[in-house]
Amino acid sequence: METGIKGTSQSPKSAASSKLRYAGYVARDAQMKPPSNLEILQSGPGTPMGECLRRYWQPVCLSQELTDVPKAIKIMHEDLVAFRDHSGKVGVLHRKCAHRGASLEFGIIQEHGIRCCYHGWHFEIDGTLLEAPAEPTDSHNRLKGTVCQGAYPAFERDGLVFAYMGPIDQQPEFPVFDGYVLPKGTRLVPFSNIFDCNWLQVYENQIDHYHTALLHNNMTVQGVDTKVAAGATLQGGFGEMPVIDWHATHDNNGLIFTAGRRLSDDKVWIRISEMGFPNWMQNASVVTAAPQRHSGPGMSRWQVPVDDEHSIAFGWRHFNDEIDPNHNGDETACGVDKIDFLIGQTRHRTYDEMQRAPGDYEVIVSQGPMAIHGLEHPGKSDVGVYMCRSILRDIVQGKSAPDPTRALANAGGADTLPRYTSDTALKIPRNADKEKDREVIRKAAHQVFAIMKECYVLPLAQRKPTILRRLDELEANLV
Numbered sequence: 001m002e003t004g005i006k007g008t009s010q011s012p013k014s015a016a017s018s019k020l021r022y023a024g025y026v027a028r029d030a031q032m033k034p035p036s037n038l039e040i041l042q043s044g045p046g047t048p049m050g051e052c053l054r055r056y057w058q059p060v061c062l063s064q065e066l067t068d069v070p071k072a073i074k075i076m077h078e079d080l081v082a083f084r085d086h087s088g089k090v091g092v093l094h095r096k097c098a099h100r101g102a103s104l105e106f107g108i109i110q111e112h113g114i115r116c117c118y119h120g121w122h123f124e125i126d127g128t129l130l131e132a133p134a135e136p137t138d139s140h141n142r143l144k145g146t147v148c149q150g151a152y153p154a155f156e157r158d159g160l161v162f163a164y165m166g167p168i169d170q171q172p173e174f175p176v177f178d179g180y181v182l183p184k185g186t187r188l189v190p191f192s193n194i195f196d197c198n199w200l201q202v203y204e205n206q207i208d209h210y211h212t213a214l215l216h217n218n219m220t221v222q223g224v225d226t227k228v229a230a231g232a233t234l235q236g237g238f239g240e241m242p243v244i245d246w247h248a249t250h251d252n253n254g255l256i257f258t259a260g261r262r263l264s265d266d267k268v269w270i271r272i273s274e275m276g277f278p279n280w281m282q283n284a285s286v287v288t289a290a291p292q293r294h295s296g297p298g299m300s301r302w303q304v305p306v307d308d309e310h311s312i313a314f315g316w317r318h319f320n321d322e323i324d325p326n327h328n329g330d331e332t333a334c335g336v337d338k339i340d341f342l343i344g345q346t347r348h349r350t351y352d353e354m355q356r357a358p359g360d361y362e363v364i365v366s367q368g369p370m371a372i373h374g375l376e377h378p379g380k381s382d383v384g385v386y387m388c389r390s391i392l393r394d395i396v397q398g399k400s401a402p403d404p405t406r407a408l409a410n411a412g413g414a415d416t417l418p419r420y421t422s423d424t425a426l427k428i429p430r431n432a433d434k435e436k437d438r439e440v441i442r443k444a445a446h447q448v449f450a451i452m453k454e455c456y457v458l459p460l461a462q463r464k465p466t467i468l469r470r471l472d473e474l475e476a477n478l479v
Contacts, residue, residue: 035370040392041198043305044077048396050305052278054166057174058304059314060092062190062336063159070114072105075165076305082154082161086111091125092163094150098123099132104149127151159190160314175409178416178460179282179297179318188300188316191334193346195361198370199279199311200389203303205364206273206281207384209257213241215363216342221356231343232357237263237289242271243441246384247449249420252391253277253403256420257384258449260441262430263289268441270424270448275388276405277395279303282421286317286341287328289423294467295322297421298329309369323423415460420452426475440478447474 019026035041043050053076061082065071070081072095079095081104091114095103102118109115113124115131122131127149132140153171154163158180164171180188195202205211217239220229233239242259249256256274263269273283285298301315317334333340343349344359354362378386394400408417426444431437451470455463 030375031372033372033374035372036374037200037389037393039396040389041200041370042308043199044308049278049392050076051166052396053305054164055170056166056172056278056280057162057164058279059160059302060154060163060304061161062192062314063156063161064190065336066090066161068109070105070107070109072103074306075163077307078165080152080163081105081107081114082163083107083109083114084156085109085113085125089125090154090156090161092152092154092161093123093125093127097121098129098147098149123149123151125151125154158188158316160316172406173409173412175405176416177282177300177419178463179300179419179421180316181416182296182464183320183322186318186320187331189319189331189334190314190316191339192315192337193313193339193361194337195311195313195365196309196347196369197311197365197367198308199303199305200392201367201371202311202313202364203275203279203281204385204388205360206275206283207246207255207257207388208382209242209244209259209271209273209384210381211363212238215358215360219358224356228343228353228357232359234342235288237261237269243438243445244381244384245442245445246387248387248391249274250276250404251401252394253400253405255384255388255391256449258445260438260445261289262437262441263425265430266427268426268428268444270426270441270445272420272422272424272449272452274419274421276419277392277403282419284421284423285323287324288326292322292325292423293425294464294471295423297419298323418456418460418463420449420456422448422452424448424471426471426478428475428478444474444478447478 039048043053060075061071061073066082066084070083073080073082080092081095082092084090093104095105097104097116099116099119099121102116104114104116106117107114108117110122113122113130115122120133124130129144129147132143135143152163152165154161212234216234218233220232240261242261244257244259246255246257254274254276256272259271261269269289271284275281280302282297283299285295298318299315301313303311303313305311317340319329319331330340337346339345342359344361347361405417428440428444431440451467455466458466
């Protein structure tokens, strides 16, 4: 009797083609590979990416989370507490008390600073020891001169709490961009979204714009509830496959895409969204396509690591009549771990609904707690993602020029800072040849970006009027 396993006879041609069929046994070991690109994935103290992130102001929680008790938080592997003292100042301190290590999440908030519940040590928001009540005078004075609680500078803006966790002598100014205050009447509504995965796989989803025409275009199981299907689908032109190009910006400290879509026989929509490295991003409208001739951002956010396998998106939804004239957005649906557009952005759905109407959360987190880049098989549509990773590596390795945005912010002045994020509507007649039409759209997108760059250096009062005038000129020349 023969024992063992025998193979089947195959011709050379069939043997070659079989390598692409039923390859689970051959490919299984690759699934166990450890993550690569660790220098841009890891964010702990002393890591290249972690130290880079710590040189920027980072949101750490929402203002509404600061109550009459401290808020325990974890940011970039560091256990911290955030609180607002009774004078209204915000503190972000190391969680373990410098005395004997009791957690300050159980501390008692004071008029100024916080008091550890264990032995009453009282710390100012900058970590200064104000009082050690159980100590005699000589010991008390010695301790006040030698002990401090780890603390980070912090402030609140429009419902977000920001902290600077880097070297204090390198603390930058917080950059205030045009879209935070314009158009007049803009309301910035804070939100957070928690992701059970590494920060980078969430962040790079921003520059992967092709997925909006696929994942967010009726990618649901047949027969799914119509309300759920509609909630998982972007409306108003997003389903059109865009013509996309990517461009590095700000001396290789930023990255944008220009995405052109034809909305009708005479209307083209040019969308520009962007990244500001290391972890800031800004989206154009997230509720409708090019509602105006030209409009600014619909969302700004930071993807902040908790540790290497968890992260939180903190940001603002922008509400104004320019970006959302029909008031499709819902301010009341934004907040702690919730956002008002597209279901599938958070972790709060049943597994059954996730399977039947998957969204960004499912596809991002299902890559694993730390995506293994070595398992990917990229195509041309992935150029933006790989540009993002490459630029981040250059930044953490010190190969990029300093970020000019930081220099502008540090210089101060009355003007806010410009960015490129925008939606633009142009009247361009359809070309009967589909490929030629797409090239016309691509050319128009490049020219819109060129106009945005041209107006970048103008004073604030001149930027929007000049952009609108130049768009009129561009449209006239394209017709």
